[in-house]
Amino acid sequence: xxxxxxxxxxxxxxxxxxxxxxxxxxxxxxxxxxxxxxxxxxxxxxxxxxxxxxxxxxxxxxxxxxxxxxxxxxxxxxxxxxxxxxxxxxxxxxxxxxxxxxxxxxxxxxxxxxxxxxxxxxxxxxxxxxxxxxxxxxxxxxxxxxxxxxxxxxxxxxxxxxxxxxxxxxxxxxxxx
Amino acid sequence: xxxxxxxxxxxxxxxxxxxxxxxxxxxxxxxxxxxxxxxxxxxxxxxxxxxxxxxxxxxxxxxxxxxxxxxxxxxxxxxxxxxxxxxxxxxxxxxxxxxxxxxxxxxxxxxxxxxxxxxxxxxxxxxxxxxxxxxxx
Numbered sequence: 513x514x515x516x517x518x519x520x521x522x523x524x525x526x527x528x529x530x531x532x533x534x535x536x537x538x539x540x541x542x543x544x545x546x547x548x549x550x551x552x553x554x555x556x557x558x559x560x561x562x563x564x565x566x567x568x569x570x571x572x573x574x575x576x577x578x579x580x581x582x583x584x585x586x587x588x589x590x591x592x593x594x595x596x597x598x599x600x601x602x603x604x605x606x607x608x609x610x611x612x613x614x615x616x617x618x619x620x621x622x623x624x625x626x627x628x629x630x631x632x633x634x635x636x637x638x639x640x641x642x643x644x645x646x647x648x649x650x651x652x653x654x655x656x657x658x659x660x661x662x663x664x665x666x667x668x669x670x671x672x673x674x675x676x677x678x679x680x681x682x683x684x685x686x687x688x689x
Numbered sequence: 690x691x692x693x694x695x696x697x698x699x700x701x702x703x704x705x706x707x708x709x710x711x712x713x714x715x716x717x718x719x720x721x722x723x724x725x726x727x728x729x730x731x732x733x734x735x736x737x738x739x740x741x742x743x744x745x746x747x748x749x750x751x752x753x754x755x756x757x758x759x760x761x762x763x764x765x766x767x768x769x770x771x772x773x774x775x776x777x778x779x780x781x782x783x784x785x786x787x788x789x790x791x792x793x794x795x796x797x798x799x800x801x802x803x804x805x806x807x808x809x810x811x812x813x814x815x816x817x818x819x820x821x822x823x824x825x826x
Contacts, residue, residue: 589803
């Protein structure tokens with residue numbers, strides 16, 4: 513019995529220590545994740561990935577400021593024409609993560625760039641409404657956006673094939689026919 | 690009446706407790722929904738489930754919507770969300786993960802019934818729906 517208890521204790525201690533080790537930000541975290549180019553920090557957050565990515569890619573928090581994420585997460589029952597409601601705990605959990613990594617959180621170069629062309633009080637609901645997005649895509653014609661293979665400007669992965677891994681550099685872009 | 694309500698809430702309790710981990714099957718979910726609706730499992734109708742899946746309703750923006758619009762006319766095939774992301778097939782025969790997680794099932798009924806029908810689905814409708822999809826061969 514004593515051995516069993518001790519065994520459980522050891523397993524729990526090892527589990528807690530390894531959890532801590534993996535969740536603490538490493539000193540090189542910024543450099544490792546944020547490639548400086550159009551590569552986003554590699555973020556992991558279970559609910560964000562599971563819930564947001566059921567209908568579209570889990571859009572990186574660095575694409576919108578905190579105020580935008582608060583609006584988006586506050587209206588999930590009418591999310592761009594669809595009911596995407598969540599239980600309150602999951603909703604709060606995801607919002608906390610989005611705010612901590614938002615464009616104006618100062619945690620990514622991508623976010624800094626998005627903020628450079630954003631007014632202090634701007635809180636766009638769509639990434640595609642940001643001046644940064646519009647400028648970045650000004651060479652893409654209307655005809656390309658409406659191709660069936662693209663479907664919508666919300667479908668990043670149609671052209672940015674590794675969008676779900678946060679890779680957006682121009683060399684990796686393949687516009688489908 | 691009170692007895693029926695009591696039975697209904699018991700069934701809902703059953704659903705909630707299932708949320709906490711135990712894997713469900715299409716059959717166990719059908720049993721839970723039948724109980725919540727106050728009918729035997731044999732009172733679920735695959736035919737009504739199919740109607741629910743295929744019937745078009747006026748959507749919020751006036752455009753007709755149906756389950757089949759995104760999940761395709763053949764539930765053994767993959768569908769596409771409005772922004773083009775793949776939706777795994779609805780029929781358990783083509784996608785064994787379907788209807789194995791009560792919380793997930795409840796979440797999507799809540800969302801999609803409100804989008805398609807402008808109201809939540811009843812326990813009877815949910816049971817009918819799973820009855821139809823799980824008999825697809």
